[in-house]
Every structure is written in structure tokens, then in C-alpha cells.
Amino acid sequence: MANVEAFRVLQTWTYDRTSLRARSATRASRIFVKPVLKMWASNPRLPWPYGVLEFLASLLPAVRGVTRTRIVLRNCAAERIRPADFVPGDREPQAILYLHGGAFIVGGVRSHRRLVSRIVRATGVPSLAVDYRQLPKSSVSTSLSDCLDGLRYLIDSGVKPHNIAIAGDSAGGYLALRVALESQRRGIGRLGAVACISPIIDLEPSAKLAGPDADRDPLFPASALDAMWTLISAAEEDEAAREDLRHPATASPAELAALPPLLIQVGGEEILRPDSDALVGLSAVAGGAVRLDVFPGQIHVFQAGADFIPEGKLALDRLTTHILASLAVARTDKAA
Numbered sequence: 001m002a003n004v005e006a007f008r009v010l011q012t013w014t015y016d017r018t019s020l021r022a023r024s025a026t027r028a029s030r031i032f033v034k035p036v037l038k039m040w041a042s043n044p045r046l047p048w049p050y051g052v053l054e055f056l057a058s059l060l061p062a063v064r065g066v067t068r069t070r071i072v073l074r075n076c077a078a079e080r081i082r083p084a085d086f087v088p089g090d091r092e093p094q095a096i097l098y099l100h101g102g103a104f105i106v107g108g109v110r111s112h113r114r115l116v117s118r119i120v121r122a123t124g125v126p127s128l129a130v131d132y133r134q135l136p137k138s139s140v141s142t143s144l145s146d147c148l149d150g151l152r153y154l155i156d157s158g159v160k161p162h163n164i165a166i167a168g169d170s171a172g173g174y175l176a177l178r179v180a181l182e183s184q185r186r187g188i189g190r191l192g193a194v195a196c197i198s199p200i201i202d203l204e205p206s207a208k209l210a211g212p213d214a215d216r217d218p219l220f221p222a223s224a225l226d227a228m229w230t231l232i233s234a235a236e237e238d239e240a241a242r243e244d245l246r247h248p249a250t251a252s253p254a255e256l257a258a259l260p261p262l263l264i265q266v267g268g269e270e271i272l273r274p275d276s277d278a279l280v281g282l283s284a285v286a287g288g289a290v291r292l293d294v295f296p297g298q299i300h301v302f303q304a305g306a307d308f309i310p311e312g313k314l315a316l317d318r319l320t321t322h323i324l325a326s327l328a329v330a331r332t333d334k335a336a
Helices: 002-007 020-042 052-057 113-123 140-156 171-185 222-235 239-245 253-258 273-286 310-335
Strands: 011-014 066-072 077-083 095-099 127-131 164-169 193-197 262-267 290-295
Touching: 020 222, 020 310, 066 113, 077 113, 095 113, 095 140, 095 171, 113 127, 113 310, 127 140, 140 164, 140 171, 140 239, 164 171, 164 310, 171 193, 171 253, 193 310, 222 239, 253 273, 262 273, 262 310, 273 290, 290 310
Parallel strands: 011 290, 095 127, 095 164, 164 193, 193 262, 262 290
Antiparallel strands: 066 077, 077 127
């Protein structure tokens, strides 16, 4: 495993500029989106039209240079995205398992299609995006089960675990970490890379809300995290399972050290920033392969706005570089 040593250093990289477009997006988010989330948080059990985001996303133009195929997993659908010029070659097949965000409540393959397509086009690596079941009808444990089915699908299709990178944003970042840990725990194998965009990591919000900067986030009000945890707790019937779901960082130091090379990207003022700092610190102390990219002044999952926000494109460039470099190291180490 000598090649992995290059990753076993805590690296924190901070982008020291904020573009006018990024500032405009942050301002618009604070004025138009945050108040709506406050309204939702005050009455999260109302029959909110959660499917509207997916419908609107279906109207967006597709990213050129990729092809899409619908896949049916055991309990949910998924979408396979490949580069348009993709031809299986002599090299072992690789794949990216992408898990979308949306607070375990909204979003799906359509809302994240452009983001995933950009990653596929930049890396040349096919992806599988899982349309996992969500709150309030299904528990987070159910979501995790669907994501593990996505991993098994890739392996059954001939992709070896070390050739799989797993990525996710927000709630999908949590699921990406959990899938990587469960893959090790269940003997499936060590994956090749993990990349998390603005992940929520500790689902129980009290530690984040106790900080002095909890209200600085331009998108999420503090009350939204409380409301989300209320829905998560209500949907999780088993108390032990609910406690286990709380925090992937409760994994042992040995498990954290054994995780694949991990990249986390987060906005500097995000309410979820403490989660990233805590996990990176724990992983680094354990000897894990971890890097943290911090983008001050950016909204939650600004990478999805790469068409408009220059920093989004920069962040995706760094994320795709991490995926390709990590998969190359995993492939070399496996062959050694």
C-alpha cells in the first residue's frame, strides 16, 4: 500500500476569492430560498409538494457528450450515465456511484443529472445515480439499503470494488460515507475513492446548532436541521438503528483509517461546515487519507451551479482530479 501514503496527510485548501456571480447567488439564496425553508421547518409534516423539484429539473437542457440509461434496482430506479464516446477497453471497468442530496426528502436523478453528467464527462468514467427511497415515506435506513443495492449492481456488472468511486452531496454525502463504511464492514471490499460535497455527517443537529455561526448559512436556517432530524427519528422505527444512523464518524479509528482516499468540499459559512471539520480531524488522527477544500462565500452545493458560478467549475475540476488520481492509485496497489 505504499502508493496510498501520498494521501495520508491532512490537506486543507482554501480558495481565497469569491466571484461576483457567487456573491449574487448567495444573496438570492438568502432572500428567496432561506425564508421558504424556514416556513417548511415550522410545519414539516404538511403535505409539501416534494416532487416539484424533480419536475422542474426535468425541464433543464441535458449536458452534451453523455448518454443515459434507466436501470431498475431491487426497490428503486437508477440512472446510468456514460460518456457519449465511451467504448469498453482493455482496462478494468471503472464506475462512479453517485448519491444525490436533498435532506433525504427531495431531489433525485433528474435534479442532479447535470451535475453527475459534468463529472462523467470530465472523468470519462461511467456513473450510476441511485434514485433511493426517501422521507417521509421511507426511513434513512431504507435509503442506505437502496444505495448499497446500487453498489452491488455495479459489482455484479463486472466493476471491482477498488475501481468504484463513490460521491454524493449533502444528504448524499452522508450516504456515500455510510456505503463506503458498510462495504468494508460487510466484506464487499474497499472502494477506490470517496468525494463528498457539503455533506451532512452528524444527523442529530445539536452540536452544529450550538456554534456561534449557526445562522450565517445563506441557505439553511437552523430550524431546518431540527425539522429534518424530527422526520428522520419518526421514520426510523428501531431505536438502535436510529442511534447508529446518527454519525458515520462513530466508526472506529481503524475503520476511518481504512476508508478510501476522501475529499470533502464545503462552503466556508455553511451550517454543515462543523461536520466536515470534525470528520476530517478524526480521519486524519486515525491515519486516514483525507483532504478538505473550503470555499468561503459559497452556497450549499454550489458545484451544481457550475454553469453560472466559476468556483463551481473549479471545485468540480478538483473533485474529478481526486477521483481519477485515487482510482489510479487503487488500481496500481491492487496490481502490486
